[in-house]
Amino acid sequence: MSGTNQNYLTHPKGIMSWLLTLDHKRIGLMYLFGGLFFFFIGGLLALGMRYALATPEADFVTNDQYNSMYTLHGAIMIFLFIIPAIPGALGNILLPLMLGAKDVAFPRLNLASFYLYTIGAIFFIYVMISGGVDTGWTFYTPYSTESHTNVMGTTMGVFIIGFSSILTGLNFIATVHKMRTPGLTWYKLPLFVWALYGTSLVQITATPVIAITMVLLMLERLLGIGIFDPALGGDPVLFQHFFWFYSHPAVYIMILPAFGIISEIIPVHSRKKVWGYKFIAYSTLSIAFIGFLVWGHHMFTSGQSVLSQIIFSFITYFVGIPTGVKIFSWMLTMYRGQVSFTPPMLYALSFLFLFTIGGLTGIFLGAVALDIHLHDTYFVVAHFHYVMQGGTIVAFLGGLHHWWPKSFGKMYNQTIANICAIGVFIGFNGTFFPQFLLGLRGMPRRYATYDALGSEELVAQYAATHGSSTFFSGILGLSIFIGVMNLLWSLRKSNKLDPGTNPWGALTMEWTHTTSPPHPHNFEEEPVLEHGPYDYDKVIVQPTLKK
Amino acid sequence: MSEEHHITPLKTYLLVAGTLFFLTAVTVWASYIDLGSFNIVLALLIAGTKAGIVATFFMHLLWDDKKNATIFVGSLMFLAIFIGITMTDTEFRGAVNPEIKDPINKRAAFYNSLPLTDDHGYPLDKEKNHHEGDKDHH
Ligand code: HEM
Ligand SMILES: [Cu+2]
Numbered sequence: 001m002s003g004t005n006q007n008y009l010t011h012p013k014g015i016m017s018w019l020l021t022l023d024h025k026r027i028g029l030m031y032l033f034g035g036l037f038f039f040f041i042g043g044l045l046a047l048g049m050r051y052a053l054a055t056p057e058a059d060f061v062t063n064d065q066y067n068s069m070y071t072l073h074g075a076i077m078i079f080l081f082i083i084p085a086i087p088g089a090l091g092n093i094l095l096p097l098m099l100g101a102k103d104v105a106f107p108r109l110n111l112a113s114f115y116l117y118t119i120g121a122i123f124f125i126y127v128m129i130s131g132g133v134d135t136g137w138t139f140y141t142p143y144s145t146e147s148h149t150n151v152m153g154t155t156m157g158v159f160i161i162g163f164s165s166i167l168t169g170l171n172f173i174a175t176v177h178k179m180r181t182p183g184l185t186w187y188k189l190p191l192f193v194w195a196l197y198g199t200s201l202v203q204i205t206a207t208p209v210i211a212i213t214m215v216l217l218m219l220e221r222l223l224g225i226g227i228f229d230p231a232l233g234g235d236p237v238l239f240q241h242f243f244w245f246y247s248h249p250a251v252y253i254m255i256l257p258a259f260g261i262i263s264e265i266i267p268v269h270s271r272k273k274v275w276g277y278k279f280i281a282y283s284t285l286s287i288a289f290i291g292f293l294v295w296g297h298h299m300f301t302s303g304q305s306v307l308s309q310i311i312f313s314f315i316t317y318f319v320g321i322p323t324g325v326k327i328f329s330w331m332l333t334m335y336r337g338q339v340s341f342t343p344p345m346l347y348a349l350s351f352l353f354l355f356t357i358g359g360l361t362g363i364f365l366g367a368v369a370l371d372i373h374l375h376d377t378y379f380v381v382a383h384f385h386y387v388m389q390g391g392t393i394v395a396f397l398g399g400l401h402h403w404w405p406k407s408f409g410k411m412y413n414q415t416i417a418n419i420c421a422i423g424v425f426i427g428f429n430g431t432f433f434p435q436f437l438l439g440l441r442g443m444p445r446r447y448a449t450y451d452a453l454g455s456e457e458l459v460a461q462y463a464a465t466h467g468s469s470t471f472f473s474g475i476l477g478l479s480i481f482i483g484v485m486n487l488l489w490s491l492r493k494s495n496k497l498d499p500g501t502n503p504w505g506a507l508t509m510e511w512t513h514t515t516s517p518p519h520p521h522n523f524e525e526e527p528v529l530e531h532g533p534y535d536y537d538k539v540i541v542q543p544t545l546k547k
Numbered sequence: 548m549s550e551e552h553h554i555t556p557l558k559t560y561l562l563v564a565g566t567l568f569f570l571t572a573v574t575v576w577a578s579y580i581d582l583g584s585f586n587i588v589l590a591l592l593i594a595g596t597k598a599g600i601v602a603t604f605f606m607h608l609l610w611d612d613k614k615n616a617t618i619f620v621g622s623l624m625f626l627a628i629f630i631g632i633t634m635t636d637t638e639f640r641g642a643v644n645p646e647i648k649d650p651i652n653k654r655a656a657f658y659n660s661l662p663l664t665d666d667h668g669y670p671l672d673k674e675k676n677h678h679e680g681d682k683d684h685h
Contacts (some may be wrong), residue, residue, distance in 0.1 A: 027614070205625055241633045292628060296636070303641035 007409065007499075022107035023520060027114050028092030029407070034121065035085035036484065038076050041394075045073040047477050050431075056451035056463050056469040066448035068132030068149065072124075075137040075154060080124060080162050082392055083250065084117055086257035087168055087203075090194050090399050093407055095172060097510035097518060098190045100181025100527040105174035109167050109345040116164035123157030126150075138247070138444060141228040141239040145220050152221065155214040160210045169203030172196050181509075184531040190508045190533040191280050195260025198284040199253055202291065206249035213242040243463035244295035252291040252386060255355075256284055259326055261401050262348050265402050266330050267534045268506045269345035270337030274534040276329035283322035290318050300371045309368050316366030323359050327352065342504065343417035347398025350425040354390025358383060361436065376446070379439025385432045393426065397483065404487055405503050406510060409517040411461070412490035420486065423479030430472025434465045441465075498544070505543035508533045512541070553610040563604045570597050595623075 003484050008025045049069050050488055062067065092110065096103050096478055104110050133154045135144040144151050176197050180189075195433070217229050226232020228239045260282075267274040272279065296304060296312030330352060339345065361383040365371045374380060401421075405411050443450060443462055450462050497503070499515040506512070513527040531539045574593050582589060603609045608616045 022617040064602070209629070235637070237636065238633070241636065245629050245633075292625070293632065296632070303640070304636040305641070306643040308632070308636040311635055405647075 006519060007239060007515065008520045009517050011520050018156055020111075022103070022111055024092045024096050024104050024107065024110060025407070025518065025522075027110050028089050028094075030114055031084060031088035031092060031117070032090075034117065035081050035089055037322070038080040038121070039085075040123075042073050042081060043477060043480070044474040045069050045076070047473060049073065050470040050473040052448065053450075053466045054463075055460050056449060058184065058449045061448070063448040064134065065132075066133050067134035067446075070422065070446055071133050071154075072128060072138050075133075075158070076124060077388075078137060078250075078254075079158055080117075080121055082254045082388060083165060084161070084168075086261070086392070086396055086399070087172070087196060087199055087253075088114070088117065088164075090261070090396070090403065091168075091172065091199075091257060092511055094403065095175060095196055096179065096507055097406075097514065097522055098193050099175065099179050100184060100509050100513065100523065100529070101175065101179035102521050102523070103179075104171050105178050106171050109171050111207065113164045113167040115170070116160055116167070120157045120159075120161035120164065123153050123160065127153040127157065138243060139214075139217060139239075140243075141217070141220070141236045144217060145229065149287030150459070152218060159211050159214040161205045162214075165203050166207045169207070170201035172200040173254050174205070176200075181527050181529065187277070188529065189281075189282075191277070191284075192257075192260035194281045194284050195256050195263065196461045198288040199256040199260075201285075202249045202253050202256070206246045206253070206292070207481070209242060210246035213239070213246065216242070231481050237304055239301070240299050240302050240304075241295070244298045245292075248295040248298065249288075249291045251384075251387070252287055254392045256287065258351070258355075258392040260283065261395045261399035261402070262351055263326075264329060264506075264508065265344045265348040265398055266333050267337075267536065268402075268504050269341045269342055269348070270334045271505070271536050272333055272337035272534075273537050274329070275332035275335075276325070277534070280323050280329050285323045286322045290315070290322070294319060294366075297366050297371070297488035301375045301509050313366055313368045313517075317363065319366075320359065320363050327356060327359075341418070342401075343412075343414055344398045344402035344416055344504070345422055346421035347394050347401065347424075350421065350428075351391060353400065354386050354394060354425075354428065358388075358390055361386065374439055376444055377439035378435040378443045378445055381445045382432045382435035382439060385428075385435070390428055390432070394428075397421075397424070397480070400506065401488065403510075405497055405501065406516045406518075408491060408529075409497050409499060409515075410490040410495050411497055411503060412487050416486045417483060420479045420483035423475055424483065427472050427474075427476030431469050431476050434469045438462060438469075440466050501544045502541060503543055505541040507531060507539060507541060553607060555604065555607075559604060563600055566600060567597055 008023055018030065021027060048061070049066065052058075052066060052069075058066075092104070127150045130150050130153065133147070133149045133151055134147070135147050135151055135154075139151065139155065176189075176193060218224055220227055220229065220234075224232070226234040228234045228236050230236060263274065263280055294312055294316045296308050297316045300309055300313075308323055361379070365374060365380065401412070401417055439445075441458070441461065443453070443465075447453075450466075451459055453459060453462065497516060499517075501516055502511045504511075509527055509529070510518075514523050570593050574590060577589050577593070578586065580586075602619055608619060
């Protein structure tokens with residue numbers, strides 16, 4: 001091959017060539033490092049809270065500081081890391097490569113999305129240095145119209161990042177429709193592409209609503225118009241409808257790309273054709289749609305009508321069906337495959353385990369009668385960490401390990417990566433499983449202290465459970481940190497892979513048709529499709545890198 | 548692959564403009580009739596029709612790639628889902644627990660009409676005030 005020395009990382013050079021780049025891979029990397037930065041900050045806040053909760057009394061932080069910590073932790077993790085990380089980073093890097101395209105459909109718009117993300121992030125940094133914000137990531141009225149903390153800055157940040165999300169979604173939809181290489185029909189698309197497509201649909205349909213909600217909230221704060229304030233004829237529960245009409249679909253913005261990653265990792269590392277391709281593809285779309293009909297399950301104690309309670313509870317159960325379809329398809333894919341325990345696969349396996357627990361406890365919470373007891377307790381905290389961290393972040397780490405050699409042409413130390421993957425699994429369960437128990441015993445979420453919550457015996461029980469949760473959160477934090485450091489350490493100069501390498505023996509186009517790291521224009525000539533993405537029964541590719 | 552650009556006859560434009568003016572007049576006229584809560588529904592229906600006409604003719608949805616029309620109709624559908632399901636709450640609040648129904652400012656008055664109670668829900672009559680079992684005042 002000619003010109004294989006040229007790759008997108010080194011060509012062209014210079015800081016401006018990065019800041020003004022229109023290359024989807026570079027934009028993806030900038031999202032990646034931006035996201036990891038905020039993951040780090042959000043993680044520090046989390047460890048701080050766990051430290052404060054190890055004992056029942058207030059020590060280390062004041063109550064106000066604690067309120068600010070959980071709000072910023074949630075808002076940063078969701079809006080600056082989880083939502084943009086997979087589509088913005090892995091999606092950007094991989095989508096055109098998987099389609100055999102030169103770039104996304106609108107490269108300039110893509111850069112604009114990243115700029116908007118950066119501006120939103122600056123707002124968040126401003127909020128952090130101006131004393132924080134204490135409404136919770138949900139900004140419920142009436143408190144959010146009254147709080148003296150920096151609600152305006154945060155909502156502005158969320159508003160702007162929302163537009164970044166919408167533009168990325170729009171771009172990806174156009175890319176999937178228009179940029180596929182000849183012969184790459186819909187049913188030959190890698191499942192990660194289907195997942196990104198479903199995610200993008202949700203992004204462009206749901207995200208405008210959060211933008212409107214934030215504007216209404218700002219108007220209410222600034223001008224005192226009565227949208228949510230009952231004294232002025234408004235309705236505070238309406239805020240929750242607005243918020244969750246976005247934020248429940250948003251949880252699918254968070255999880256669908258993770259599903260996509262798992263659908264890529266499992267067949268490659270089991271050397272087997274994916275089971276139920278169409279099931280997985282269509283369940284993505286049906287989850288995206290059903291996700292719009294269930295938002296009221298977050299409002300079972302808000303005073304909404306009994307009719308709504310019943311409707312939302314009923315529809316919530318339906319979400320379990322397409323989700324179950326996926327889980328079983330993945331398990332059947334592994335069945336009788338040659339499963340190898342590589343770092344991406346270990347993350348994928350722990351995803352299956354953790355996400356299943358998270359999803360099933362979601363069904364518990366979808367039952368009105370049970371949720372009235374469990375709402376706003378640690379049970380909910382455990383549920384959403386099982387799906388968001390155990391699901392999305394674990395899948396993200398798996399994907400990062402899977403495509404790291406593709407993005408950088410470097411292989412990390414796989415033994416350390418495996419140890420960290422196991423550390424994440426143990427640390428995660430140790431941190432969050434006890435929180436289900438805490439919630440069942442009535443421990444409310446968002447409390448800075450719990451010494452006055454009940455009898456001495458109960459407080460002692462809480463303290464023991466919180467204590468072990470805190471202990472394991474240390475293991476979790478350390479495992480993720482070392483895991484990421486292990487990746488970064490692989491970037492040192494002396495470490496190099498052969499550009500033609502296909503370390504896992506994958507069949508999707510980003511591995512078979514271009515170098516690692518890829519050429520600045522992705523493919524030196526228009527790629528010709530020779531086989532489907534998962535034809536391990538027909539084509540034999542050997543992994544080029546043995547452990 | 549340039550698509551053929553559709554040229555709309557002037558007559559269509561004038562007809563559409565006429566319809567829009569007419570519907571505006573209907574909106575004004577309808578606002579003078581008291582139809583209760585149906586007033587707002589009617590106003591929205593007329594406004595929605597007008598927006599639809601503008602999109603169909605002036606914005607050429609009728610002659611464009613049908614994907615654009617699909618997106619337009621799809622977004623209306625999402626709006627309908629949002630407003631429709633939210634109304635299963637707002638319209639039926641209080642169907643089972645009447646005290647949830649009234650907005651909070653009226654609710655104060657509603658509670659005023661009830662017998663006063665202490666923090667534990669016991670009536671505040673002098674005679675019954677000190678319950679035997681009620682010993683959890685620390
Ligand atoms: C099987 C699918 C799922 C079901 C049935 C489900 C159900 C629920 C229910 C009923 C609640 C409300 C609990 C309460 O506040 O009392 C809840 C909360 C939550 N869920 Fe899920 N869930 C599912 C999957 C997910 C996924 C995939 C994610 C994200 C990736 C997620 C993220 C959340 C979050 C963030 C909250 C808490 C929001 C808050 O109040 O701050 N859930 N879930
Ligand atoms: Cu939800």
